[in-house]
Amino acid sequence: MTLVSEEFPAVVPYRAEEITIPADVTPERVPTHIVDYSGIKQEIKLYYLCSPFTVCVCFRVPLILVGNKSDLVEHSSMETVLPIMNKYTEIETCVECSAKNLKNISELFYYAQKAVLHPTGPLYCPEKKEMRSACVRALTRIFKVSDLDNDGILNDHELTFFQRTCFNTPLAPQALEDVKNVVRKNLTDGVRDNGLTLKGFLFLHTLFIQRGRHETTWAVLRRFGYDDDLELHQDYLFPLLKIPPDCTTELNHNAYLFLQSVFDKHDKDRDCALSPEELMDLFDVFPYVPWGLDVNSTVCTNDQGWITYQGYLSQWTLTTYLDVQRCLEYLGYLGYSIIAEQESQASAITVTRDKKLDLKKKQTQRNVFRCHAFGITGSGKTGFLQGFLGRNLVVSCNKKSTPFNKTPCMLIAAKSDLPETKQQYCMTPLEFCRKHKMPPPQSYTCNTAAAPSKDIFIKLTTMAVYPHITHADLKSSTFWLRASVGATVCAMLGFAMYRALLRPR
Known part of the structure; x- marks a missing residue:
């Protein structure tokens, strides 16, 4: 009631009416619905039916300890309460307030919002004083996606791009140096060649969390597609894409440019082919290895059997044609929407027009076509198809003899x-x-x-x-x-x- 009227009410009712705080008056720009409960059994039953997101001074998580009526005591009770907060990880924060003196009333509900939007639990383990493994994995993928040249550090250009991507504002040159200096003072290998290493990147986020700035780390995680359980959100991996009947899917020009940059990023020896080690490095941002060894026999490879640039793009083209949802998922792992600055992976896909319309106009705009080869066993189908890849039986035998x-x-x-x-x-x-x-x-x-x-x-x-x-x-x-x-x-x-x-x- 004090939050709404900004004054202490002369008469306090047994239970206040439900209150909704509009989004435009809250720091986080989200609406907040507040329900007041008394201690009687009927109220407790209503409480269970309501299922709130946050509870202040109750038994559900996230939990906030509130020292109310602080105007009635001369000294702060925080010294007594803080050990309790440190003992129980469910407690997000503690705050003293007074409705009579208007002390920390709005701050209390800000912390309540923060406990829901930026919880500590998924990010940090207070007992071990370190980030949880799921958070480390997520931030490691984010680092690798943001490391545009794959040299193991985030240089000033990459850090500026990262900052603008996550927070819509670039860091000033002096601010960049200040960030790196903080890492240098606390971590010997956190900065290398004037760039931020993975260890330095993880250290910074640990520091944010320890200092109560969870919102910084959560802003980064959510921008890169993670949900509250630190899993990539399904809406991020599989954005809506409507494909009418008799239409096919192809990669557009922007998608090929992005995939070319990914190839160049991991082709460290510049031989226009991806060795098994380079391919595994590319797939390091995936939760699993998407291409098996069978891919090497279906696309162009070099004399060592490594996938060439042409073979790499061919496999992406084939995946887009045959299973566009899987293609969207793969592009999501690689961070297409982040690096290409697009709304989602769906912007990488071109949906062709109806095949019947192509037949009617006697021309097509498609770039990918599906052909079937028929023949009895031993008729030479495999040799014919391998010929498209520039292979003959002699080449095949040579490769098998390695x-x-x-x-x-x-x-x-x-x-x-x-x-x-x-x-x-x-x-x-x-x-x-x-x-x-x-x-x-x-x-x-x-x-x-x-x-x-x-x-x-x-x-x-x-x-x-x-x-x-x-x-x-x-x-x-x-x-x-x-x-x-x-x-x-x-x-x-x-x-x-x-x-x-x-x-x-």
């Missing part, structure tokens, strides 16, 4: 007592061995009356002991004479173990 360059290999022609079977491969086993500089196929059979030959085990052991040997070395009698003693010992030991393991069966 492991043989690092590990000694031997091809075993098992069941050699039987007629040779034609292999379903582009080369014969002998041609394959010659191509990859391997020993020729080694014949082996155990379908003999005599004991199995030990020669093949000796050769395998020798190759393991001397991994540097070549095909020519294997055919050299001098080499076998030098290596035979050590290799034979190893082979016989292995063969004895094999027989020992086989005996109980």
